[in-house]
Structures are given as structure tokens and as C-alpha cells.
Amino acid sequence: MNHSSDPHSTVPLDEAGDWLDRILAGDAADHRADYIGDEGFTSRVMRMLPAPDALPAWRRPFVVGLWLVAATLVATMLPTVFLEAARQAVTLVAARPFSLSSLGLGVVALGAAMWTCAVMALRRD
Amino acid sequence: MAAAIRPHEIADAQLIARVLVEDDRHAFAELVKRHQSSVRACLRKLTAGNHALADDLSQETFVLAWRNLKSFRQEARFSTWLYRIATNCWLAHVRKRQEELLGDRDADIGDDDRDDADPARDSGDHAAMTTMKLDLERALARLPEAERAAIVQCYHNDLSHEEAAYVLGCPVGTVKTHILRGKQKLKTALAAWAPSVSTRTS
Secondary structure (H helix, E strand, O other): OOOOOOOOEOOOHHHHHHHHHHHHHHHHHHHHHOOOOOOOHHHHHHHHOOOOOOOOOOHHHHHHHHHHHHHHHHHHHOHHHHHHHHHHHHHHHHHOOOOHHHHHHHHHHHHHHHHHHHHHHHOOO | OOOOOOOOOOOHHHHHHHHHHHOOHHHHHHHHHHHHHHHHHHHHHHOOOOHHHHHHHHHHHHHHHHHOHHHOOOOOOHHHHHHHHHHHHHHHHHHHHOOOOOHHHHHHHHOOOHHHOOHHHOOOHHHHHHHHHHHHHHHHHHOOHHHHHHHHHHHHOOOOHHHHHHHHOOOHHHHHHHHHHHHHHHHHHOHHHOOOOOEOOO
16 A cells, blocks of 8 residues: 555655656666577577578679670760760860969868768768 | 687677677577566566566567667667667557457456555565565556666666657657656555554654
């Protein structure tokens, strides 16, 4: 029977409030002290893990070779597109008057972009 | 082939690095061995003593840990990270079933008239302690999931409020509120275990 709500209680308020903390702390101490034996648990977990990737050693060079073949085919079939794109790019860059300040600005912009990428990649959260 | 690992000689962080870099399954097995007891105990508490369910969820927890180890950025202890996964597994299970996990167990325990048991009438301290633990377990099981999880993380797993907030994925203030509300409900449920007090006699 709980008498703690009795207005004439002689138990101090904080003591009356602490009894639950004591119960919880005691239960928590028992909880932490009780070690649960493995009894095959780890083995069961390891069996549930996905199978390791067993890719053949020739896979990487084979994929790289395929990409090379595909790129060569595209370049052979569409030579004018590549040539035109390259010519336009050169014209665009060559037509721009370069100055030391614009070069410096470019370097700063490139540095800022790299820093941003690095921060994004390394951020912890 | 990975070298044999002597227990407790290698820090968790090194074992994690081995898993990530070398895909070392022996290292992960060592991590599981180290933390299985605390994770299973935590889930047993959250599922209020349903050992079979707790073990299933524990296995799920470690498999998820394996799959997501790359995302572990060591902003918390590995054990705390595991508690987080375990708690999420349990909450997902609760949501999926949409029913009280220990309803049946509650009924089983409730049928033996323990509600009417007066602690003072128990023959010894041990019996009283056992009865009290059962009452506490039942009272915990009746708490809403969020309040139960907050109390288990802070008391039973001995986490700080900040760590519990990380595990539960909510602000620290919310954790404190859950604990406060949960304890109020526990006080009501365990009123019979409040210290008996002498009243003034005039």
C-alpha cells in the first residue's frame, strides 16, 4: 500500500521520489551484470551475412576493355561530332582574352570548388 | 586469410577498419562476440522478456550493422551505434505488428494474481525482490514504446541523455520528457513498492 500521497507523511519528498530510482538502478545493475552466453549466436549471425563478392580476377580488365571498345566505336562512327566539339571548345577558350587577374580568379574559383568538394566528402555528419 | 584475433587485444575501431578495408569476417565475428550480450540484453528489456523475439531482432541488428558499417562515422561508441540499430529494429517490428508485444506475456503474468500480492507478506527479501522485478518488468512493458526505450537506454544501458537521444533519434529534451513521463507511470504502477511511511498520530 502506498502512503506516500498522505499529506501527513513523515518521509521527505525527495526520499519518497527516490524509491523508483533505486528500484530502476538495482534492476539496471542486475541487467548489466547478467552476461548472456554466446551459445552459437555469433555463428548464426555470420551465416546470415550476405555471401562475399567472389568476382573473377579477369573481371576488371574485361570491363575496361569493353569500355574502350565502346568508346572507339562511338568515336569512329561519329568523328565529325567529336571534331566539331573539340574545335568549338578551342575557339571558345582561344577567343577569350586572358589576363593575370582572370587567371588568378580562375585559380581561386577552382580552389574554392575543390575545398567545397573536400569538405562535402569529409564531413562527419 | 585474416589473422586470428585474440579477444580484447584489438579495439573496436581497429576491427571495424579490418572489416571495411579487408572485408574481414573474422573481425566482424569478434565484434559480434563482444557486443552480443549487451545488444541481446537491451532487446530483451525492450521486448519485456521475449527472448526469442529479442534474439531474432539481435541477429537482424548485427546483419544491418554489417551492411551499414561504412556509414558508421564513429561519432558515437560502436556499442551506442548498435543500440541505435537495435532500437530501430524493435520499433520497426512494433510498428509492423501494430499490437502490444507483451500482451500475451502480460496476461500470463497477470493471471497469477500478483497484482494483489502484498510485498510485505512475502516470506523473504529474495522473494520480495523477485516479485518486484516482475512487477517492474510488467510496468515497463505497459509503457509506450518511446518512454520504455528512453528508460531502458538511460538506466539499463547506462547511456547519457545525449547518447540516448542519438540512439532514439530525437532531441535531448524529448528524451528527458519521455523519461519523466515514463517514471510517473512507473510510480503509479509500482505504488505498492513505495516505502511505507509512518503517519503522525495525535
